[in-house]
Amino acid sequence: MTAATASAAAPRAWRVRPAAGPARLLRIELRRSPMLWLLPVLAVLFYFSTYRPAMDNPPFWNIRGSMVQSNTMLVFAPLLAGAGAWVGSREGRRGMADLIGVTAVPRWAGQLATWAAATIWAEALYLACVAVLYGVTARQGAWGGPLWWPVAVGTAIVAASCAIGFAAGARLPGRFTAGLAALVVFLALAGGAFAIQDNATYAQIWPLNVQGPFPADSYGIFYPYLTDLAVAQLMFLAGLAAAALGATGLPAAAGSRWLRGAAAVVAVAGLAAVGTATALAGTARVEAHGIVIPALHDAASDRPTAYTPVCGGGAVPVCLQPAYRAYLPDVTGALGPMLRQLAGLPGAAVRATQVAVTSVQSTRENGIGFGGPVIAGRPPVLYLPLSGLTLPGEGNAPAAQFISNLREQYGPMIVNELVGLPAGPGPGTGVTSVNGVVGQGHQAQFAIADALDQVLNLNVSLPPGHTVLAGAGGNGTSAGGTGAGTSAGSRTGAPGSRPDAGRSAGGASPAPAELSAAVGRFEALTAAARHAWLAAHLAALRAGRVTLSEIP
Amino acid sequence: MNVEVTGVTRRFGRTQAVAGVDLQAGPGVLGLLGPNGAGKTSLLRMLATVIPPSGGSLRLLGRDPRGYAQRRQVRRRLGYLPQSLGYYPGFTVAEFVEYFALLKEMPPATVPRAVAAAVESTGLGDKARAKLRTLSGGMLRRAGIAQAIVNEPDLLLLDEPTAGLDPEQRVAFRALLRDLGQSATVIVSTHLVEDVGAACSEVALMDAGRIVFQGTPDELTARAEGTDAAGDAPLERGYSAVLAAARATAGARS
Numbered sequence: 001m002t003a004a005t006a007s008a009a010a011p012r013a014w015r016v017r018p019a020a021g022p023a024r025l026l027r028i029e030l031r032r033s034p035m036l037w038l039l040p041v042l043a044v045l046f047y048f049s050t051y052r053p054a055m056d057n058p059p060f061w062n063i064r065g066s067m068v069q070s071n072t073m074l075v076f077a078p079l080l081a082g083a084g085a086w087v088g089s090r091e092g093r094r095g096m097a098d099l100i101g102v103t104a105v106p107r108w109a110g111q112l113a114t115w116a117a118a119t120i121w122a123e124a125l126y127l128a129c130v131a132v133l134y135g136v137t138a139r140q141g142a143w144g145g146p147l148w149w150p151v152a153v154g155t156a157i158v159a160a161s162c163a164i165g166f167a168a169g170a171r172l173p174g175r176f177t178a179g180l181a182a183l184v185v186f187l188a189l190a191g192g193a194f195a196i197q198d199n200a201t202y203a204q205i206w207p208l209n210v211q212g213p214f215p216a217d218s219y220g221i222f223y224p225y226l227t228d229l230a231v232a233q234l235m236f237l238a239g240l241a242a243a244a245l246g247a248t249g250l251p252a253a254a255g256s257r258w259l260r261g262a263a264a265v266v267a268v269a270g271l272a273a274v275g276t277a278t279a280l281a282g283t284a285r286v287e288a289h290g291i292v293i294p295a296l297h298d299a300a301s302d303r304p305t306a307y308t309p310v311c312g313g314g315a316v317p318v319c320l321q322p323a324y325r326a327y328l329p330d331v332t333g334a335l336g337p338m339l340r341q342l343a344g345l346p347g348a349a350v351r352a353t354q355v356a357v358t359s360v361q362s363t364r365e366n367g368i369g370f371g372g373p374v375i376a377g378r379p380p381v382l383y384l385p386l387s388g389l390t391l392p393g394e395g396n397a398p399a400a401q402f403i404s405n406l407r408e409q410y411g412p413m414i415v416n417e418l419v420g421l422p423a424g425p426g427p428g429t430g431v432t433s434v435n436g437v438v439g440q441g442h443q444a445q446f447a448i449a450d451a452l453d454q455v456l457n458l459n460v461s462l463p464p465g466h467t468v469l470a471g472a473g474g475n476g477t478s479a480g481g482t483g484a485g486t487s488a489g490s491r492t493g494a495p496g497s498r499p500d501a502g503r504s505a506g507g508a509s510p511a512p513a514e515l516s517a518a519v520g521r522f523e524a525l526t527a528a529a530r531h532a533w534l535a536a537h538l539a540a541l542r543a544g545r546v547t548l549s550e551i552p
Numbered sequence: 553m554n555v556e557v558t559g560v561t562r563r564f565g566r567t568q569a570v571a572g573v574d575l576q577a578g579p580g581v582l583g584l585l586g587p588n589g590a591g592k593t594s595l596l597r598m599l600a601t602v603i604p605p606s607g608g609s610l611r612l613l614g615r616d617p618r619g620y621a622q623r624r625q626v627r628r629r630l631g632y633l634p635q636s637l638g639y640y641p642g643f644t645v646a647e648f649v650e651y652f653a654l655l656k657e658m659p660p661a662t663v664p665r666a667v668a669a670a671v672e673s674t675g676l677g678d679k680a681r682a683k684l685r686t687l688s689g690g691m692l693r694r695a696g697i698a699q700a701i702v703n704e705p706d707l708l709l710l711d712e713p714t715a716g717l718d719p720e721q722r723v724a725f726r727a728l729l730r731d732l733g734q735s736a737t738v739i740v741s742t743h744l745v746e747d748v749g750a751a752c753s754e755v756a757l758m759d760a761g762r763i764v765f766q767g768t769p770d771e772l773t774a775r776a777e778g779t780d781a782a783g784d785a786p787l788e789r790g791y792s793a794v795l796a797a798a799r800a801t802a803g804a805r806s
Contacts, residue, residue, distance in 0.1 A: 021657065024650070025655070028651055102601050103656050
């Protein structure tokens with residue numbers, strides 16, 4: 001040690017660079033933030049929690065967008081809260097409180113710099129992860145553009161998690177604070193998930209909630225992404241962060257009376273924001289394509305997204321939303337042969353066009369109904385929702401499985417639509433049978449539908465006991481199907497049909513043998529004969545004016 | 553006077569740590585001596601504005617630190633080395649010193665040079681880029697001294713600064729103290745009377761929360777004359793003599 005003066009000190013390579021005080025303070029904190037140690041762990045967790053599952057899903061922006069909010073934050077938020085607590089408790093753990101407490105910079109300002117550094121790193125990693133995932137999604141040719149609202153909510157979750165943990169660490173410095181903070185945040189997220197399952201309206205504010213229980217194509221593809229919930233969540237999370245950070249500025253050692261007053265104002269404003277956002281979420285209602293909060297809703301976002309469909313050729317063209325372009329050959333391959341055979345019949349679809357799964361608030365518990373295929377309009381168009389099915393590549397599902405599912409689940413429904421069988425008896429069952437629901441006037445419709453199922457090979461591989469539900473395979477809530485449901489396999493117990501299905505057609509009337517005979521007769525016709533008979537009698541069949549004996 | 557202490561007391565629960573201290577100090581090095589539990593650290597923490605006094609009044613650098621604004625002004629011109637130095641293991645020496653320079657609100661343009669000077673002054677130039685976790689106890693102590701002096705304080709409070717320093721470093725540190733004491737008020741709390749003899753222009757001796765002696769080292773040495781006070785060095789004998797006399801007086805009073 002020498003009594004050197006400042007001017008005598010020789011310049012050195014390590015000499016610090018001049019910069020503005022707060023910027024330099026932040027720079028030091030950034031270089032030495034313990035959060036740096038956590039970044040590789042978070043990157044690995046992102047890969048397993050989000051990237052890999054995302055690659056097992058179709059390259060849709062809405063799916064990828066929701067994953068960077070829900071999947072990523074489920075694992076990030078607890079860890080970030082723990083890391084924030086570790087950073088926040090640094091002064092206490094390291095015995096620095098006296099030394100830092102006698103410096104001129106208000107302690108709260110110094111703490112904010114420490115929190116900011118940790119949060120900047122966490123945000124940087126999160127955004128880098130999102131950039132990778134979105135970049136890959138863009139390279140996969142996803143239709144439309146990336147959704148930024150889920151990313152905004154994700155960044156708010158990062159900041160709020162760090163702030164909550166930091167506040168806990170600063171107020172209760174200790175070795176176990178970090179672990180406890182992580183656990184508490186994890187339990188809070190889990191509790192939110194349960195609250196959502198219980199359909200509590202206020203719980204919609206849960207930060208991992210993207211658009212409630214909607215299937216993927218209800219928002220962001222056929223309709224714009226509704227920002228209502230995201231805005232409320234941002235308000236909620238910003239409020240949490242402000243309340244937590246404000247709380248760190250309340251102790252007497254934090255700074256001047258004025259500064260502590262400002263911290264109190266920030267904390268109170270944060271709590272007010274949390275309360276307001278939660279109250280707004282309480283007014284949320286589930287509508288056709290997302291969660292609507294009236295006070296935040298922009299009616300312009302209710303208009304469907306404009307797009308030019310991609311269509312396949314054939315007697316009955318199949319048109320899909322361009323986001324589904326890659327699946328057009330599979331859809332055409334699955335439905336084309338059936339649609340060709342039915343083409344030209346009165347009421348048969350002249351075109352198939354994809355639609356969003358219909359979603360309605362059928363109950364006060366926000367029940368969602370998934371629609372099945374519907375033939376409607378003049379000329380008749382087959383409206384075909386696809387999001388309820390497992391798409392090729394989704395969860396490593398092969399294209400053959402998609403084609404098979406499409407034929408076996410939607411084929412009988414399309415036939416039902418054609419012959420005029422009524423829709424399912426009501427929400428939650430999705431099953432129709434000769435005895436149970438449909439009157440005797442529809443026996444011929446059942447027989448024809450069953451025969452068509454047989455000749456079109458629509459129900460040959462359904463497992464015993466399987467029941468087709470309208471829109472089956474969706475990310476389901478209540479399945480109050482609006483589409484026509486049907487018992488799988490044969491409706492009538494015709495040759496080749498399952499015994500249980502045959503029994504369901506027995507009972508009061510008609511006799512199974514009579515039904516089976518009708519089915520067998522119609523099946524035995526040539527394609528041309530069937531087509532000719534249907535062309536002549538389909539209207540009467542739909543009206544319930546054809547009896548079993550009249551079936552050729 | 554940079555330090556004016558009048559009747560200052562400090563209680564921690566039922567323990568009276570400082571029991572009415574009067575002290576005045578101008579530029580120079582004041583050694584604060586006393587046995588364990590005498591109240592030296594409590595007095596130093598009050599002077600450093602870590603804790604407020606329970607009673608009495610303090611004026612530091614001409615300001616009353618009870619008000620936040622004045623306390624903040626004092627803190628800008630204060631250097632403090634606590635007895636137990638905490639540190640962030642991941643910081644380098646230079647970063648640690650710079651960190652405190654910034655927290656002391658030094659003008660940013662002056663920080664680089666001040667950091668360099670402080671690090672060089674404490675003999676840590678070669679270790680400036682070393683992480684604190686890699687340093688020995690003595691080096692950490694020097695890093696603590698560097699952060700205390702980085703803002704060229706007008707009031708420097710050092711609690712056991714030479715603990716852990718090797719003899720060579722202690723000699724150098726005493727020289728640094730003398731240099732700093734030319735313009736600033738330096739108060740050094742220590743058990744090591746040889747530090748006081750070598751570096752301090754004035755000495756105060758505390759016992760049982762009171763200052764029982766304040767004068768020059770020579771005056772303290774003179775207190776041993778005519779007594780059989782124990783000690784290897786003259787200053788130690790003076791220290792022992794003053795303590796014995798103070799305790800005798802206190803015993804007689806009680």
